[in-house]
Amino acid sequence: MPVMEPDLDAATLKAWAQLIDEGPFSSLCWGERIAFTNPDSLTLMGALAAWTDRVRLVTTVVVPQLHDPVMLAKGLATGDMLSGGRLTVGLGVGGRHEDYNAVGADIATQTMRDMADSVAVMKRVWAQEKVTDSILPVGPPPLQTAGPELMVGTIGPKTIRSAAPWADGLAGTTLDLDVDKQSELFDVARTAWAAEGKQSPRLATSFWFAMGDADEARAQVHAHLLRYMNWIPAEFVDAMAPTTGWAGGEDDLLEVLRGFEAIGTDEIHLIPTSSDINQVRRVVDAIKDVYPLPV
Structure with missing residues (x-):
């Protein structure tokens, strides 16, 4: 979803959601920021549950430390219920202090340990344990047994290992598409999950993309990065923009996807750099014959 693009409205978001739901995509993803112009993640989740029928809904990522864990668990369980059990929750510690400051969260909690503590509370809520002195437990219960699938959002080996006890998989990101x-x-994730006696993790990664003429598409990625990475000096963004994300045509995109498929990637989350719905249509044209609508 193009949630980090400017001047969004309900019609644009609904059109994107419905086109993605028609296929051949397996999921619909969106991220969280606080001190930015993007829609609130949990409010949007409710709308996306109503606008779609098939695809999984994936938060990439929600930062638990920016929320009360009980309220977050209740909100996510509601999203799972409204979507018919289609919710996957990507969780991360976040990278911007301004988001922590905006909600009065303690920056000292920007750690994997604190995130794991929040996950533990949420799992208790989803199991219908009483976490407060109340007559009834906090509900609604999620439709998925034990709660939504949980993915850790990270690019670091240490973080992956620390998440292995509670996560179901990895929702990573790649800046330079280094396969x-x-x-x-x-491999780090597979080893860490095995050490916990768990089945193989679900493996996903993501990258920014722009469809079109190479130069124009690259300029689109560059403009998006300058706006989104507004906490980084512009000259640093200018330096990284030529090699960050992917820009090009349909055949080139398909080649990139096949490269990640070859290393065992279960899913690629494509991050938009424009709210133009033709970007989605061009991705559909690129992949529909090779990756048909999932059954």
Whole structure:
């Protein structure tokens, strides 16, 4: 979803959601920021549950430390109920202090340990344990047994290992689309999950994309990065923009996707750099014959 783009409205978001739901995509994703112009993640989740029928809804990512864990658990369980059990929750510690400051959260809690503590509370809520002195437990219960699928949003081996006890998979990101580096991280996750006696993790990664003429598409990525990465000096963004994300045509995108598929990637989350719905249509044209609508 193009949630980090300017001047969004309900019609644009609904059109994107419904086109994605028609296929051949397996999920619909959106991220969280606080001190930015994006829609509130949990409010949007309710709308997306109503606008779609098939695809999984994936938060990439929600930062638990920016929320009360009981209220977050209740909100996510509501989203799981409204979507018919289609919710996957990506969780991360976040990278911007301004988001913590905006909600009065303690920056000292920007740690994997504190995130794991929040997850533990949420799992108790989803199991219908009483976490407060109340007559009834906090509900509604999620439709998925034990709660929504949980993915850790990270690009670091240490973070992956620390999340293995509670996460179901990895929702990573790649700036430069380095397949070998991504493969190494996937191996770290596989090893960490095995050490916990768990089945193989679900492996997802993401990257910014722009469809079109190479120069124009690259300029689109550059403009998006300058707006989104507004906490980084512009000259640093200018330096990284030529090699960050992907820009090009349909055949080139398909080649990139096949490269990640070859290392065992279960899913690629494409991050929009424009709210133009033709970007989605061009992705559909690129992949529909190779990756048909999931059954």
